Amino acid sequence: MMAKPFFRTVYDVPREEYLAPGHGLCAGCTAGTIVKLLLKVAGPNTIVVNATGCVEVSTTPFPYTSWKVPWIHVAFENAAAVASGIESALKALKAKGVLDPSKKINIIALAGDGGTYDIGFQALSGMLERGHKVMYVLYDNEAYMNTGIQRSGGTPVYAWTTTTPVGKILKGKIQQKKPIAEIVAAHRIPYVATANPGYFADMMNKFKKGLEVDGPSFVHVIQPCTTGWKFDPRYGIVLARLATETGLWINWEQEEGQFRVTVTVPRRKHVRHYFELQGRFSHLTPEEIEAIQKEVDLEADRINKLVGRTVIGPLVE
Amino acid sequence: MESVLKITWKRLPLSSNFAIAQAVKDSDVDVVSAYPITPQTTVVERISEFIANGELKAEMIHVESEHSAMSAAIGASAFGARAFTATASQGLELMHELLHIASGLRLPIVMSVAARALSAPISIWGDYTDVMNARDTSWVTLIASTAQEAYDSIIQAYKIAEDPRVFLPVMVAYDGYAMSHTYEPVYVSEKADAFKDYIPKNPQWYTLNPDKPVTIGSIASPDWYYEFKYQQVVAMKNAYDVVKEADEEYGKRYERKYGIIEEDGVEGSDITFVTYGGIFGTLKESVEELRKKGEKIGLARIRLFRPFPSEDIAKIAEKTKALVVLDRAITYGVGISGPVSREIISSLYSRGIERNVYSFIIGIGQRTVTEKDMAAIYEKTKEMLASHEKQKESVYWGVRE
Numbered sequence: 001m002m003a004k005p006f007f008r009t010v011y012d013v014p015r016e017e018y019l020a021p022g023h024g025l026c027a028g029c030t031a032g033t034i035v036k037l038l039l040k041v042a043g044p045n046t047i048v049v050n051a052t053g054c055v056e057v058s059t060t061p062f063p064y065t066s067w068k069v070p071w072i073h074v075a076f077e078n079a080a081a082v083a084s085g086i087e088s089a090l091k092a093l094k095a096k097g098v099l100d101p102s103k104k105i106n107i108i109a110l111a112g113d114g115g116t117y118d119i120g121f122q123a124l125s126g127m128l129e130r131g132h133k134v135m136y137v138l139y140d141n142e143a144y145m146n147t148g149i150q151r152s153g154g155t156p157v158y159a160w161t162t163t164t165p166v167g168k169i170l171k172g173k174i175q176q177k178k179p180i181a182e183i184v185a186a187h188r189i190p191y192v193a194t195a196n197p198g199y200f201a202d203m204m205n206k207f208k209k210g211l212e213v214d215g216p217s218f219v220h221v222i223q224p225c226t227t228g229w230k231f232d233p234r235y236g237i238v239l240a241r242l243a244t245e246t247g248l249w250i251n252w253e254q255e256e257g258q259f260r261v262t263v264t265v266p267r268r269k270h271v272r273h274y275f276e277l278q279g280r281f282s283h284l285t286p287e288e289i290e291a292i293q294k295e296v297d298l299e300a301d302r303i304n305k306l307v308g309r310t311v312i313g314p315l316v317e
Numbered sequence: 318m319e320s321v322l323k324i325t326w327k328r329l330p331l332s333s334n335f336a337i338a339q340a341v342k343d344s345d346v347d348v349v350s351a352y353p354i355t356p357q358t359t360v361v362e363r364i365s366e367f368i369a370n371g372e373l374k375a376e377m378i379h380v381e382s383e384h385s386a387m388s389a390a391i392g393a394s395a396f397g398a399r400a401f402t403a404t405a406s407q408g409l410e411l412m413h414e415l416l417h418i419a420s421g422l423r424l425p426i427v428m429s430v431a432a433r434a435l436s437a438p439i440s441i442w443g444d445y446t447d448v449m450n451a452r453d454t455s456w457v458t459l460i461a462s463t464a465q466e467a468y469d470s471i472i473q474a475y476k477i478a479e480d481p482r483v484f485l486p487v488m489v490a491y492d493g494y495a496m497s498h499t500y501e502p503v504y505v506s507e508k509a510d511a512f513k514d515y516i517p518k519n520p521q522w523y524t525l526n527p528d529k530p531v532t533i534g535s536i537a538s539p540d541w542y543y544e545f546k547y548q549q550v551v552a553m554k555n556a557y558d559v560v561k562e563a564d565e566e567y568g569k570r571y572e573r574k575y576g577i578i579e580e581d582g583v584e585g586s587d588i589t590f591v592t593y594g595g596i597f598g599t600l601k602e603s604v605e606e607l608r609k610k611g612e613k614i615g616l617a618r619i620r621l622f623r624p625f626p627s628e629d630i631a632k633i634a635e636k637t638k639a640l641v642v643l644d645r646a647i648t649y650g651v652g653i654s655g656p657v658s659r660e661i662i663s664s665l666y667s668r669g670i671e672r673n674v675y676s677f678i679i680g681i682g683q684r685t686v687t688e689k690d691m692a693a694i695y696e697k698t699k700e701m702l703a704s705h706e707k708q709k710e711s712v713y714w715g716v717r718e
Contacts, residue, residue: 060535085392126381
């Protein structure tokens with residue numbers, strides 16, 4: 001039996017704010033929602049290492065900052081390595097009696113898809129292998145949004161980006177999205193999860209677990225991007241939920257090797273509901289949408305087999 | 318002097334690499350992050366042994382690249398720990414991006430660099446192209462010429478880096494192979510905590526402390542960026558005095574000091590050789606022979622490369638008639654292609670000091686330089702001086718064209 005989740009309703013969300021308003025993220029950006037809730041879970045005894053990206057530039061235009069916890073940005077590809085250094089320093093100073101050994105400080109590395117799937121991948125893998133007690137949070141908006149919507153290893157197939165334009169011959173991204181969370185899970189770290197701000201309590205419980213395990217943890221959060229995905233800013237959370245309702249995004253966790261789907265989807269929606277709200281997929285033909293639907297069906301079967309029961313239900317609408 | 322008596326020294330046969338490892342232990346470093354690269358590797362091997370044997374209480378981060386080595390050192394230092402890393406050549410190049418960030422964030426990291434040639438073609442042997450490529454990264458840079466100096470310089474480096482007038486990272490460079498892998502007698506402290514009065518641990522730079530949250534590494538618009546960079550200019554200027562003071566205090570306490578430029582017989586000389594690193598030993602030997610023949614030769618060894626000691630060089634130039642600069646690195650595409658030669662020429666020109674400065678490129682990729690070469694370089698310089706020849710292009714000594 002799983003323990004009862006810590007966060008269940010909006011009333012369980014702490015009132016304290018550690019991400020001040022007034023930052024420069026786009027109206028409707030869901031990264032702000034994710035980070036705000038992340039910090040509510042982590043609390044004040046937290047150090048955040050932020051890779052270069054939207055959140056980094058939008059929250060810290062000198063001389064202002066939105067961060068009420070210690071925060072550092074060093075470069076694009078090394079959030080995991082910087083976090084490793086902080087965690088080792090914490091350990092060393094505790095061992096030497098400079099810091100109280102009972103003092104708990106959360107160390108969080110926060111990076112986008114570019115800083116994780118691509119340029120930051122080596123540093124991430126190194127940190128996981130060395131076993132640093134760091135929670136790595138990936139906010140995945142599926143392209144290099146900060147530099148102006150270029151494709152990344154996290155961009156899904158067919159998606160329009162400025163470097164995978166819809167042309168006469170090539171239409172959107174040709175390759176599949178890299179299964180980053182599974183690759184991270186292959187490092188056999190204590191905790192890996194995928195999360196969705198549309199299911200905020202589930203996401204917050206995952207942040208909490210990630211901070212509690214003794215070793216590295218990784219939480220991969222889907223982050224709808226109004227600017228890059230081209231949707232009306234009011235639909236960020238609607239889209240986030242649709243990603244899960246269609247089975248395109250499955251919320252799971254792997255705790256000490258045990259795989260579990262945390263948000264079951266009894267009745268699955270057709271992927272077209274997700275695609276039709278986004279400009280980046282507006283060029284898709286009905287055939288292409290059906291092809292993606294088939295792949296999602298297969299993935300749902302695979303997950304159900306893996307879990308041993310139906311957690312992602314049949315396609316109904 | 319009382320403080321001198323506090324340290325009991327033991328004399329050990331050590332390579333410069335091992336001397337540096339010993340200095341890291343004696344500096345009570347908290348976090349070491351490093352990646353293997355020839356000819357640095359035995360530094361971190363020896364540090365690992367110290368940690369494994371409990372002689373040094375520190376965390377060793379076995380990073381997966383030099384890029385992460387410097388990133389982790391930045392993280393550790395930003396947390397308030399005393400951080401160290403070591404590298405060479407391609408490793409220094411791979412961490413180049415972070416060299417600028419370590420100094421830009423004003424973190425007092427210390428790094429040793431076993432100076433080595435750069436690819437391609439790959440060469441694991443020594444020269445100073447790697448160090449010279451890091452010239453514009455705002456790291457205080459010391460170049461040692463003996464294993465003893467390497468040991469003492471690492472300890473001094475923490476004194477310099479952690480001084481609030483500086484708060485810049487410090488690099489201690491020395492010859493790959495010629496120093497990193499040859500043994501010399503080195504006096505090291507008998508006790509590990511012997512230097513705690515000289516380099517007390519009292520982090521005063523901004524750190525990541527949840528009780529006093531700060532934002533480190535924010536984005537600076539054109540309204541602010543320039544001021545950040547100018548503060549580094551000021552810190553570098555300040556570093557000159559701090560390097561001097563650190564060395565003098567070290568000398569008072571421990572009876573060893575090196576100065577900014579080591580010089581010998583410059584006053585009244587006809588020609589003064591200027592160089593850096595371990596090749597100075599060869600130079601001294603060769604000059605002894607030449608002096609016996611009545612030649613008036615001065616010697617100068619630049620120990621502080623950044624901030625560049627222009628005033629000291631000017632004073633040396635005023636005491637001699639001409640300078641020969643032996644560079645172990647090439648900056649491509651300019652006539653005078655020795656990096657230190659260029660610094661010297663500009664230092665003299667801006668002070669209106671008219672001296673012939675002859676630039677020689679030597680020891681590239683560890684091409685052997687012997688006493689005979691030094692004597693021949695001296696003869697060649699005399700010829701150039703006699704013919705009043707102005708040098709427009711460095712002499713690439715010993716190369717097969």
